[in-house]
Amino acid sequence: MGAYLLRRLPSALVVLAVASFAIFAMVRLVPGDPVATLAGPDASPEARAEIAAELGLDQPLVTQYVTWLGQLAHLDLGTSYRIGGQVSDLVADGAVNTIVLTIAALLLAVAVALVSSVLAVVLDKRWVNAALSFGNTLAIALPTFVTGLVLILLFAVVFPVLPAGGTPPDGFIARPDIAAQYLLLPAVCLALGAGAALTRFLTEALRTEMRQPYVTTARALGISRRRIVLTQALRNALPSTITVLGIQFGTLLGGAVLVEAIFTWPGLGGLIEEAISGRDYPLVQVLLLLSVAVFVAVQLLTDVVHAWLDPRVRIGGAA
Amino acid sequence: SSAVGEAHRGGSESGPSDGGLLRIGSTSDIVPATIFTNSSDATNTLIGAVYDSLIDYPLDSLEPQPRLATSWEQADDGLSLTLQLRDDVKFHSGRDFTSKDVEFSIKTWADPTWTVQLQRTAAAITGFDTTDPHAITLTFDHPLSNVFDLLDMLPIIDSESIDELKQGKAYVGTGPFVFESWTPSSKLEFTRNDDYWGDEPHLDGIEVDIVSDPQAQVSQLRSGQLDLITGASNRDLETLGKDSKFSVTGFDGAAQQIYVGADLTNPNLDDLELRKAIAYAVDRERIVDEVFRGVGTPINLPWPDYSPAYDAAGNETYPYDPDQAKGIVTKLGDLPTLPLAYPAGNANYEQVAQIVQANLEAVGIKTELQPTEYSQFIKQLIGGTMGGLWILQHAYAHYTPSTLAVSAYPFNADKNASHFESAEYKRHAEAAWGAPSGDSPEAIENYQALNKDLLDNLFLIELALLHFQVASTPDVQDFTMSKRGELDFRATYLAD
Amino acid sequence: MSESLIDVAAPEHAAPQPDEQFDQRRRPSIWSALRRGKGLAGVLLVGAVVALGLLAPLLAPHSPTEQIPGANLVGPSGAHWLGTDEVNRDLLSRTLFGIRTDLVVVFLAVPIGAAIGILVGLVSSWWTFTDVVAQRVFDLVLAFPTLILAIALTAFVGPGLRTVFFVILAVELPVFGRLTRTSVRTVREMPYVEAAHVVGAGSWWQLRRHVLPNSMEPLLVQLAVSMSVAVFIEGAMSFLGLGVRPPAPSLGSLIRDGVRNMYDAPYFAVGPLALVVALVLGLLLVSQALAEARRA
Amino acid sequence: MSTPVLEVRDLAISFSHPRPAVRSVSVTVDQGEVVALVGESGSGKSMTARAVIGLLPDGAVATGSVRLRGEEVLGLPEAELVKVRGRRVAMVFQEPQTALNPVRTIGWQIGEALRAHGGSRGRAARERAVELLRQVEIPDPEERLGFYPHQLSGGQKQRVVLALALANEPELLLADEPTTALDVTVQAEILALLRRIRDRTGTSILIITHNMGVVAHLADRVVVLRQGEVVEEAETRELFAAPRHAYTRQLLAAVPRLPGPGELVQALPAEPAPDAVPALEYDDVRVHYGSRMRGRVLPAVDGVTLRLERGEVLGLVGESGSGKTTLGRLAAGLVPLAGGRVRVGGEDLAAARGRRRVDLRRRLAFVHQDPEASLDPRFSIGEAIREPLDVHGVGSRQSREQRVLELLDAVRLPASFAGRRPRELSGGQRQRVALARALTLEPQLLIADEPTSALDVSVQAEVLELFADLQRRLGFACVFISHDLAVVNKVADQVAVLRAGKVVESGSAARVFGEPAHDYTRRLLDAVPVPDPTVRDATGPALHPHVAAS
Numbered sequence A: 001m002g003a004y005l006l007r008r009l010p011s012a013l014v015v016l017a018v019a020s021f022a023i024f025a026m027v028r029l030v031p032g033d034p035v036a037t038l039a040g041p042d043a044s045p046e047a048r049a050e051i052a053a054e055l056g057l058d059q060p061l062v063t064q065y066v067t068w069l070g071q072l073a074h075l076d077l078g079t080s081y082r083i084g085g086q087v088s089d090l091v092a093d094g095a096v097n098t099i100v101l102t103i104a105a106l107l108l109a110v111a112v113a114l115v116s117s118v119l120a121v122v123l124d125k126r127w128v129n130a131a132l133s134f135g136n137t138l139a140i141a142l143p144t145f146v147t148g149l150v151l152i153l154l155f156a157v158v159f160p161v162l163p164a165g166g167t168p169p170d171g172f173i174a175r176p177d178i179a180a181q182y183l184l185l186p187a188v189c190l191a192l193g194a195g196a197a198l199t200r201f202l203t204e205a206l207r208t209e210m211r212q213p214y215v216t217t218a219r220a221l222g223i224s225r226r227r228i229v230l231t232q233a234l235r236n237a238l239p240s241t242i243t244v245l246g247i248q249f250g251t252l253l254g255g256a257v258l259v260e261a262i263f264t265w266p267g268l269g270g271l272i273e274e275a276i277s278g279r280d281y282p283l284v285q286v287l288l289l290l291s292v293a294v295f296v297a298v299q300l301l302t303d304v305v306h307a308w309l310d311p312r313v314r315i316g317g318a319a
Numbered sequence B: 001s002s003a004v005g006e007a008h009r010g011g012s013e014s015g016p017s018d019g020g021l022l023r024i025g026s027t028s029d030i031v032p033a034t035i036f037t038n039s040s041d042a043t044n045t046l047i048g049a050v051y052d053s054l055i056d057y058p059l060d061s062l063e064p065q066p067r068l069a070t071s072w073e074q075a076d077d078g079l080s081l082t083l084q085l086r087d088d089v090k091f092h093s094g095r096d097f098t099s100k101d102v103e104f105s106i107k108t109w110a111d112p113t114w115t116v117q118l119q120r121t122a123a124a125i126t127g128f129d130t131t132d133p134h135a136i137t138l139t140f141d142h143p144l145s146n147v148f149d150l151l152d153m154l155p156i157i158d159s160e161s162i163d164e165l166k167q168g169k170a171y172v173g174t175g176p177f178v179f180e181s182w183t184p185s186s187k188l189e190f191t192r193n194d195d196y197w198g199d200e201p202h203l204d205g206i207e208v209d210i211v212s213d214p215q216a217q218v219s220q221l222r223s224g225q226l227d228l229i230t231g232a233s234n235r236d237l238e239t240l241g242k243d244s245k246f247s248v249t250g251f252d253g254a255a256q257q258i259y260v261g262a263d264l265t266n267p268n269l270d271d272l273e274l275r276k277a278i279a280y281a282v283d284r285e286r287i288v289d290e291v292f293r294g295v296g297t298p299i300n301l302p303w304p305d306y307s308p309a310y311d312a313a314g315n316e317t318y319p320y321d322p323d324q325a326k327g328i329v330t331k332l333g334d335l336p337t338l339p340l341a342y343p344a345g346n347a348n349y350e351q352v353a354q355i356v357q358a359n360l361e362a363v364g365i366k367t368e369l370q371p372t373e374y375s376q377f378i379k380q381l382i383g384g385t386m387g388g389l390w391i392l393q394h395a396y397a398h399y400t401p402s403t404l405a406v407s408a409y410p411f412n413a414d415k416n417a418s419h420f421e422s423a424e425y426k427r428h429a430e431a432a433w434g435a436p437s438g439d440s441p442e443a444i445e446n447y448q449a450l451n452k453d454l455l456d457n458l459f460l461i462e463l464a465l466l467h468f469q470v471a472s473t474p475d476v477q478d479f480t481m482s483k484r485g486e487l488d489f490r491a492t493y494l495a496d
Numbered sequence C: 001m002s003e004s005l006i007d008v009a010a011p012e013h014a015a016p017q018p019d020e021q022f023d024q025r026r027r028p029s030i031w032s033a034l035r036r037g038k039g040l041a042g043v044l045l046v047g048a049v050v051a052l053g054l055l056a057p058l059l060a061p062h063s064p065t066e067q068i069p070g071a072n073l074v075g076p077s078g079a080h081w082l083g084t085d086e087v088n089r090d091l092l093s094r095t096l097f098g099i100r101t102d103l104v105v106v107f108l109a110v111p112i113g114a115a116i117g118i119l120v121g122l123v124s125s126w127w128t129f130t131d132v133v134a135q136r137v138f139d140l141v142l143a144f145p146t147l148i149l150a151i152a153l154t155a156f157v158g159p160g161l162r163t164v165f166f167v168i169l170a171v172e173l174p175v176f177g178r179l180t181r182t183s184v185r186t187v188r189e190m191p192y193v194e195a196a197h198v199v200g201a202g203s204w205w206q207l208r209r210h211v212l213p214n215s216m217e218p219l220l221v222q223l224a225v226s227m228s229v230a231v232f233i234e235g236a237m238s239f240l241g242l243g244v245r246p247p248a249p250s251l252g253s254l255i256r257d258g259v260r261n262m263y264d265a266p267y268f269a270v271g272p273l274a275l276v277v278a279l280v281l282g283l284l285l286v287s288q289a290l291a292e293a294r295r296a
Numbered sequence D: 001m002s003t004p005v006l007e008v009r010d011l012a013i014s015f016s017h018p019r020p021a022v023r024s025v026s027v028t029v030d031q032g033e034v035v036a037l038v039g040e041s042g043s044g045k046s047m048t049a050r051a052v053i054g055l056l057p058d059g060a061v062a063t064g065s066v067r068l069r070g071e072e073v074l075g076l077p078e079a080e081l082v083k084v085r086g087r088r089v090a091m092v093f094q095e096p097q098t099a100l101n102p103v104r105t106i107g108w109q110i111g112e113a114l115r116a117h118g119g120s121r122g123r124a125a126r127e128r129a130v131e132l133l134r135q136v137e138i139p140d141p142e143e144r145l146g147f148y149p150h151q152l153s154g155g156q157k158q159r160v161v162l163a164l165a166l167a168n169e170p171e172l173l174l175a176d177e178p179t180t181a182l183d184v185t186v187q188a189e190i191l192a193l194l195r196r197i198r199d200r201t202g203t204s205i206l207i208i209t210h211n212m213g214v215v216a217h218l219a220d221r222v223v224v225l226r227q228g229e230v231v232e233e234a235e236t237r238e239l240f241a242a243p244r245h246a247y248t249r250q251l252l253a254a255v256p257r258l259p260g261p262g263e264l265v266q267a268l269p270a271e272p273a274p275d276a277v278p279a280l281e282y283d284d285v286r287v288h289y290g291s292r293m294r295g296r297v298l299p300a301v302d303g304v305t306l307r308l309e310r311g312e313v314l315g316l317v318g319e320s321g322s323g324k325t326t327l328g329r330l331a332a333g334l335v336p337l338a339g340g341r342v343r344v345g346g347e348d349l350a351a352a353r354g355r356r357r358v359d360l361r362r363r364l365a366f367v368h369q370d371p372e373a374s375l376d377p378r379f380s381i382g383e384a385i386r387e388p389l390d391v392h393g394v395g396s397r398q399s400r401e402q403r404v405l406e407l408l409d410a411v412r413l414p415a416s417f418a419g420r421r422p423r424e425l426s427g428g429q430r431q432r433v434a435l436a437r438a439l440t441l442e443p444q445l446l447i448a449d450e451p452t453s454a455l456d457v458s459v460q461a462e463v464l465e466l467f468a469d470l471q472r473r474l475g476f477a478c479v480f481i482s483h484d485l486a487v488v489n490k491v492a493d494q495v496a497v498l499r500a501g502k503v504v505e506s507g508s509a510a511r512v513f514g515e516p517a518h519d520y521t522r523r524l525l526d527a528v529p530v531p532d533p534t535v536r537d538a539t540g541p542a543l544h545p546h547v548a549a550s
């Protein structure tokens, strides 16, 4: 497995190199002008020229690209146009929040999916299925900005039991109980859609597994349905679910933008949106590159987990 | 323990009028590179809290009041101004405030990279006599009718920390609150300046939370996490105003104007008659009532009623008169569909645009709405490539009228988004700016000429004058706003 | 093949059972799964939404862009079943016409994106090299936030439904490609695929006839999920001026507008949301019914 | 007499199609008794057994009565059944190839069976698992505990399934064709094991088998089924001695037999010209499973050299796990070679590319050892049989459909089955479908891995007849893998005996079976159970007239 990852490393690096170019080009192809955005409509042309020079935007594109790559090679992520601070600091700050939020949502989604699909398959009752179906449908059909508002309205305004937004004032570690309360609503909001989709996938996969002959064998041995689902069917159903999880991870990151806005959770989602609308090139570039890296990593990870779960799967393409 | 319980401001034991942390919800974060452009609510709060200006305008007039400057004297030729400065003022760093700091602040503003509004005015100040640390004499290139606007807007900044200021690391002023920290896209923190030269502020501190989503601001206000919010939508403000648990405060001083711009390079819009038809066709009352929930005034000219350029009759030039508009359009014959752009992602603009579209449609002018991403919109505006109609807001009509003509891009006589060029307009604008005083009869004459230019040429069709409102819990007492749009918490206290 | 096999085999075994000819029943087809129970309910739900959209000109009491004087954000009433919006338009009419916009997105963009994604997923995962290349390209596309894709695409194609179409295509393609790939990796190890391989079936045949049909369940679920996501992407893009332009209604933008008025007009978003829920529920039911039919 | 362990009364099972799977079956099994259920393929044997343990496929409707020690179990709720299964009644399913969980090691699966009934855990469980594997004759049981099912040979899987069923020492064992994939020596051991278990713990056994030799060796009583009905029931000896029903007589007559020591078959086919290109050639082939990285390399085939002339049938026999399937798969190009060369019709399949490869493939057909898994569950039987024609675009649509019907008929399946799906068939029926599918394209080389293992002797006889006819007419070469030496004897010209990946003996069938040169071959021949209960009673198990005579 380590060997597999090692073999994949070069291709991953190639991807990042290609991505850096694609990102650089894409960011500049997008119409709009960082200087104009920064300076506003009332600024004089001289002012704009001066700002452009200060940001290095008067250089030819090739020079800009090479400079950026050179900086990257020295692990210098550059300075944000708008915020002025080091991109690395900004990203680091936002990353903590985003990671905490997405991981929490991911865990929540996985927990919800595991519990509800296992319940549905083990109990196999009409009403359980109907209730789950309905819940799933709502969770999939309602966009995050609706669920987010409803959650806030319910749990922060009408019954003020949880904060309506914001990050824990003392950070995540100092007082975990408080942090958890701040985290709960946004994480739930983010997890709902992904959790529901996962539940659907997993339930379907489990149902299919429950028709496999090995389940009949297990039943003939007197192993209870619950045990069969938990120890055998689940294991067989997981590989495909893991991939779905990998894909859902992308959805989570995408959804984070909205959730971060609704719950005032200053993370990378908000940062990237702000950076895009402000045409903050250095920040956008780094964030996108990071995003590509994360996706490549998640993909490799799901491959590895997939192969680990299913001994028959040949890792990485056909022989 | 409960996060909600802790977030609710506990009753302060030291009596109703002292202490406490005021939590403000702001829509957009500060941008250090353009910290002096009044470009965001958080920026305004920061400037208002940390810095002092030399003079202050009251909200409803243009009569300068002393602040760091105790008195001033203007030369008769209008080419110089001497200010007496307070001698008991210290920067947060502990350094004494002197006339050198005034010079430094003005020179900073004159630097185009800061893209401040009155950069041209600041640049027109060429002489600084700082021999007396507590008095300064400024000499001008030419008379500046709006020099007091500059002195009102200009924050006195600390020269020693200018590099940190550029990076958003430090904001050192002489104001009532001391800047503590900035967490980008999250929050700003301030504490009371215990050595403040004026009355010591009551609040222990201020925390500005960046809450980009207007609805999240309302939710957090409702849930008690915030005490005051600046970004609620007009409708939410209306609802909150009716709720006894909240109070909504409006300020007349820092008004903005919403307008329909016309790009005269468009062959159809080049025709003044069509622009007139548009001016007659738009239902300004409806826009004010339905979109801005009555918090505004329909206008033809940008000025608020206390402005020396205010002209009540002028505001009646183009009343809502669809029939007249229709008549004009019929005369014009076939018209192609005109583009109508507005910055996307803003509900107010979207609604105004749709009403304008329906109004125009009703008189026979077809338009196509073009919601444009803000960055692109600005680029088109600056580049003068709008190509048709657009909807946007502008400001600075509440200052000395000449400020508008020299510093607001849509009105800029040299170059504007409408490609409106008129020697006469240019002359009037320059003359208004170059008048030695903002309210001299000579200046007022110029303003009337300007008003005529605006109404006769209609390259900008004003829709409404909008007032600024904030919502807060009733506990927040005695706060006000400066003409600059900065919330002023010098006297604020938190009641229980 | 002139000679028949059978005359060699000399059939002299027991005569067929008398009731055997009644055993001619075809195996339950996919379509029959949609003609009863869950499947039918799903088809009806989706059908109802589509029908409402198609019949909007007949059903809607007002023009979707008509601004009715004085009816500013009023609640549901006999005159306006779903109330009116901020610029005095009848929400029912807007909702009905809004469906039409989303029909293109939901029933064209998503399925096409899915089809292409599945195709790419199928073909690429068969060989290690193409697999690696395709996966990395997917990574790249997935890593770009929808917003950036949308803004960039708008720069080339201009705003409008077409752009929404392409953005959704771009967003869905890698999702389906990747999902397909997972199934392929599991299914291709099955002996029946090997059996087809042995009789000389080419890769494409194996993929099309065996791998794909045996990988359908997750794809169907994803289709339902993607369709609901598409509505919101469309809404977000419209709001940013990248998609359908006001005053043309779309479900996504109606929901966005509705949510903005959550405190003042909670009924605003109900209509369009109910439609999306019906659509998703319908699709999930269909996918469930199909999965059950396949398992049976 | 005490209540019987199992009492089935008037059991009827029907599916959605008009013909019921089981019409009326009554069977009684007493304490310690071994009852054999024999009968035509598709006659409802498996369904009867599954009804007993309450595991009928979905859509099956069962009526009648099934009592375990007097308690009714038919229609019992799942919660009650769970208590019955495994401990009181255990079942070995007909198709062991798919019966195991593919992503769990066999050690874990045995452990799970033990845990299900509060049995031993941890070390004790492991020891018990090893013991069970040893009982069923799996070599290196400690190491195999960590194997996944796909790493085992067909026979090994079957034995693991048996081990699972035996794990909790049930009162009643339902064994559905438990030895089909086993070579005769192992089969003999398994039969001995079953008898030992019966003797020691008094376990009753209901065994379903088509192997009359197994019946003769193991069963006390025989119940003969045909088309869902019991046609005859008798003491084993009685049945063999004086079958009453016509079908029983037909069944017994169809049992293939090995020639006695004297009766050497002389009729050898004409030797093909020696310079002719052989149909299949193994040249010192080697196959290794497992990865070198994990340090576990298992030579499955170790230096085999074999040659199959055109039009000849090569019988591959040998121990379970000796590499027969692997050799077969090699010929089809499905296993990577570790050494040597395989040539099909003189050409290296592995080296061929593109069209050439498709052409080669077209001339080659393969019957999997595991017919269930080799049929796409979503394809109807008709589609599955037609697929090779579709792949190569042979004939028109009608002619293909026609061809499917012919083939179905040739393997004695009603035409109506064309619309069914694989899971709606009995084991033997599926196997015939797999065979029919292989014959669709009139191959030049057929690799048949246990093509008749699940067929009752009467159907088997017919199918073999068909096979022989076709082979004569089309002149294809065939690798015929089977455990049934009598069958091999009947169809094969050449025989190769495999053991542990090596050919221990090869030559003409007549020679190898008539005058076995190698010890192992001799042992193999000796272990063939004779379909005659008197022999068992007279000589005890594993004694063959062959040995007795020599």
Ligand SMILES: Nc1ncnc2c1ncn2[C@@H]1O[C@H](COP(=O)(O)OP(=O)(O)OP(=O)(O)O)[C@@H](O)[C@H]1O
Binding pocket: D015, D016, D020, D021, D022, D040, D041, D042, D043, D044, D045, D046, D047, D048, D057, D058, D094, D423, D424, D425, D426, D427, D428, D429, D454, D455, D456
């Ligand atoms: N799931 C099913 N659905 C419909 N019909 C079925 C199903 N399973 C079996 N049958 C039919 O029921 C009949 C009896 O099947 P069963 O498996 O009991 O046969 P069998 O006696 O075990 O045959 P074999 O020796 O071939 O295994 C067969 O005709 C078969 O086609």
Ligand SMILES: Nc1ncnc2c1ncn2[C@@H]1O[C@H](COP(=O)(O)OP(=O)(O)OP(=O)(O)O)[C@@H](O)[C@H]1O
Binding pocket: D150, D151, D152, D153, D154, D155, D156, D181, D182, D183, D289, D290, D298, D299, D300, D319, D320, D321, D322, D323, D324, D325, D326, D327, D369
């Ligand atoms: N994928 C695999 N990985 C590891 N070992 C394997 C694999 N497949 C087969 N083997 C091993 O190779 C050996 C030969 O297997 P093969 O299937 O060829 O036996 P066989 O002669 O067909 O046996 P049977 O008669 O039981 O089917 C067995 O010991 C088996 O455990």
Ligand SMILES: [Mg+2]
Binding pocket: D045, D046, D047, D094, D176, D426, D427, D428
């Ligand atoms: Mg059977």
Ligand SMILES: [Mg+2]
Binding pocket: D153, D154, D155, D324, D325, D326, D369, D449
């Ligand atoms: Mg085998």
